[in-house]
Every structure is written in structure tokens, then in C-alpha cells.
Amino acid sequence: MSRSTPGVHADDLDHLREMPRHTEVIDGTLVFRSLPQRAWHSRLVTALQRALAEQAPPGTEIEREITIRLDDWNRPEPDVLATTAPYDPDTTFFTADTVSLVVEVVSPESAHRDRNVKLRKYAEAGIANYWRVEDEDTSPAVHAYELDEPTRSYVPTAIHRHELHTTKPFAITLDLDRLVPRGRR
Template identity: 70%
Template structure:
């Protein structure tokens, strides 16, 4: 058994803080902070997952109104101990090339494309944390035999939890966080509607 590298040891007994994430040069790409613990994405990413994110970023960017930005794989500083990295997020923050995170107040929508190795975090932990931080909308995308299924949620303010607003196959039409129409079958590589 090999020794744990020194950089993996938390700098304090309470664990890691959100601002620590920018100081760990040795951390693998896509490192998240969940409840003061570092979470690494060590599994190889599936092509379906990568292409789904790219196609969705392109579709949302084409439809986004002025003042709304679409980014992929940038962390959100939810609080002192949590800085998860959604697969995609829609924000009102102006473009800043040196930015490494967004805040919940700037975030209109988070999207998680579920992978086998992160399914529990994507379906439960991260959704709960996004809602508790006050992010208005969340989408969870599942792979159903090669086709995307979008589970959409909207924040119920008084309870700080998400209420499901729909399960979408083939097409998604919504007015939240802005007017969006997506041919879901066209997002799948090799399929044209």
C-alpha cells in the first residue's frame, strides 16, 4: 500500500474549505468539494456523457438571452464546505476568463448528466445541496438505452427543496430559466430527428 500524498491531507481538522480548492495544484481535474471532503472523478468519462454535455451547451447557448451565460464543468461555491461541479450551468455572471467558480445567486440552472460512478451524488446529494443553496432550477439527465431522459426540477422556496416539474423524452419545452426548446433525440450522437 502506498502512502497518501501530503497534498491530500486536509489543512485543518474541520476538513477542506471552498477556497482551498483553487490552491491544490496536484488535484485531478474535476475535483469537487462535498461536505469538506475532496471528491475525485477517477473513472474515464463515457463518450455519451461528454457528447451530451457538449450538445446541450451548444443548444442552450444558441437560445440564451443577452446577459445569460452557459458553461460546463465549473464549480459552484455553495458554502464554506461545498463546491460541487455540475456538468453544465446557466448563470447571469458576466464572462471572466480567470473565474474558477460561480455562486448560487448567479446560477439560474444546474444540469447533471448521470454517470454510473456518480449516480448517487448526482441523483440525491448534489440535488439536495443545490436546492438548499437556493438555485432555482435543476435538470438531471439519465441515459435510457442510449436516449436522454430529462428530469426537471424547480425550487420550492419555503422548503428549500426541489419539486419535480417533468420527465421529458424526445422533446423539452420550458420557460424556466428562459424560453427553451430542445429536440432531445438530436442531442444523441448519430441520431437525427
């Protein structure tokens, strides 16, 4: 970390020892998950990863909780992503040019970052599609965005409740109500 500019460089993340899981670099600052994750969040992330992996075309990998190196000072960790990078068991990050979809499942402690900071940063890095998943009374609502290339900003394309049908970044159909199965009572 001996650079003339203060802060944590994106590449430093691989060399920092004893960091908690899910550590990100946002604007040169380390960001840690401060609260334990809710079961709803965990189940939804797992279900989304599985459902997207089943529908992904050849050459597209679906990963969870791996960082994306956006630039020298930003390496966020989305909940789920779609990438064209070939599988490598030693990969610790992807580059923005290989990522076609980023999914962030909003939790109370990440709400500002997911709704504002990451929305802007992923767009500026050129990632074509962003989904922000909100908990609406334990049902997922997917707020979908698509990149407007000339402005390098996202435009909202839909809010999906109950079902999601899209062709971007590939053909995807999801029964959102079935993604988070209710526990046995």
C-alpha cells in the first residue's frame, strides 16, 4: 500500500491478511459487512445463482460474492454476477469488461451503497445490466437497469414482481415468488 495517493488500492485486497469475508474496496476505502446476513438474503442469493446458472448460455458463468475490479480504487463484491471470463479456481476478482450482469440483494446495512453508490460505479465501469433486489414483505422485487452507453449511466427498464422475463443479458425467466421458499413451521 505504499502509493502516493492515500487509500487502499483495488489490487491490495488480495494481499491484506486477516480481512473479514465480504470485504470490498469503495473509493479507496475498505468496506466490511457490519451485520450478520439475514436468512432471506442468503436463500435468495443462492436461489438466484442456481436459477441463472441453469439458464445461462454456454460461455457465461454465474458467480456469487466475488469482487469486480472496476478501477484502481474500486473493487465491490456483488451478491451475484454473470461473466464471460472462463472458470479459474484461483480467481479472486473479475474485470468489468467480462461482466454482463450484476445483482445486489439489498439489506439494511447495504441499502445506500446498493441503491446509489454501486448503481453509479457499475454504470461508469460499463457493466451492461444491474439488478437491485428489494425485500417487499419477504417477496423479492427486482429493479432492473440497463446501461445507456453514451452517458455511462443506468436507465430503469422494469420492476419485476412475482415473475421476471427478460432477454438481457440473456433469456431469463424467473418465478420470483418461488426463489425464497418459506421455512417449515
